[in-house]
Amino acid sequence: MDHATWLADRFEQQRPQLHAVAYRMLGSLSEAEDAVQEAWLRLSRSDDETISNLGGWLTTVVGRVCVDMLRARQARREDYVGTRLPEPILGLDEVDDPAHQTEVADSVGLALLVVLETLTPAERLAFVLHDMFAMSFEEIAPMLDRTPAAARQLASRARRRVQGSPTVPDTDLATQRKVVTAFLAAARAGSFDALVAVLHPDVVFRVDTGARTRLAPALLTGSVDVARQAAAQGPRFARHCRLALVNGTAGIVARTATGVIAVAGMTVIEDRIITIDLILDPDKLNTLAPGGCGPDRVSEVSS
Structure with a gap:
């Protein structure tokens, strides 16, 4: 050698x-x-x-x-309409790439990266x-x-x-999945009361559009305002959503025929969601869509 x-x-x-x-x-x-x-x-x-x-x-x-x-x-x-959020690491099937799965398990949550x-x-x-x-x-x-x-x-x-910030989620992934699944079901139904029940009273909802056109509120705080927004937009948007691993914790990926259109990282503490980090920036999602690394970059989390 x-x-x-x-x-x-x-x-x-x-x-x-x-x-x-x-x-x-x-x-x-x-x-x-x-x-x-x-x-x-x-x-x-x-x-x-x-x-x-x-x-x-x-x-x-x-x-x-x-x-x-x-x-x-x-x-x-750079001028961002909302919060500049990190690029997400999404779960991958172990049979496809065990090295990447290890990276996901070892990754830090989006909430911590935001801090x-x-x-x-x-x-x-x-x-x-x-x-x-x-x-x-x-x-x-x-x-x-x-x-x-x-x-x-x-x-x-x-x-x-x-x-001083809520960045460390509950360690039990099954609990995280249960809570995020309940959030997704409530959003699909447009149920304000069910959404409030699964959100922490001090929940923070951050959005990164990566564009100058306001596609969603840049920042919402409190379960009432976040639930109101999710109830209004959920029935239309949530039909594209599935549970997924986002930076090693339960989150949501939205995908259409054109590829991944959104990723949401969530922090679950004491059985409630305390942070939601929604990434809509296409520059952060294009490697997850066909033409980038392909849709197999995303593996859904079974509930």
Whole structure:
């Protein structure tokens, strides 16, 4: 085996971890892949014989690349009608791609990624690498040109923001399915009372249209307003919906003959839905439709 092939093999061993870091940093599968590819390019141009810890070196590169990408994203500040939501990871049949199914199981919920979007790039890096990947602040600090104490403070601020938001769903997937199924049945029937019963009183409903035309309310809060909207639009829209895994938890995918038209991630806490993140942005859904990766990218969750 020549050196180039050996180095490529070692990089591929690190790729899943690097992609997991990048997705949590960027909330975008395509941008995460770009960040990982940039790490490979930098590795291929470096003197790898001087790298004693390849995994740590690559994670440092990916972390810095992600911070730069987040800062560039903030600088251009695209106008969104609603909340800018992450690209979803949808469940896939294990027989088709067990590696992707593992990725889904290990993914973080959309609600948490939405909160991470409110952090500064430095806060996000410190929190993601320390709290999610158990890296020390001594390792994180050089990526940010900060001291370990400053990196610790960044992670602490981020942690308070995360802990102050409902981002951790009930762990029982069967319960999640039951609650989301009840929501979908109530929406199909246009039943306001049944919708209120399955929604948390403080539910938050966020919509990402990815367009300048308002296709839906950008943000609704409270069970009454969310139930009213779902009851009004549900009978027409819900007929296209099926239960699916969205970022490892029970959610909804809407699909027509043309492909996936919407994905909704839901956070179920104490048997009620407390967040709904509805993605209508075609740019985030086009790889899930025919012509992209095909409809087999989506596997419905049996109830």
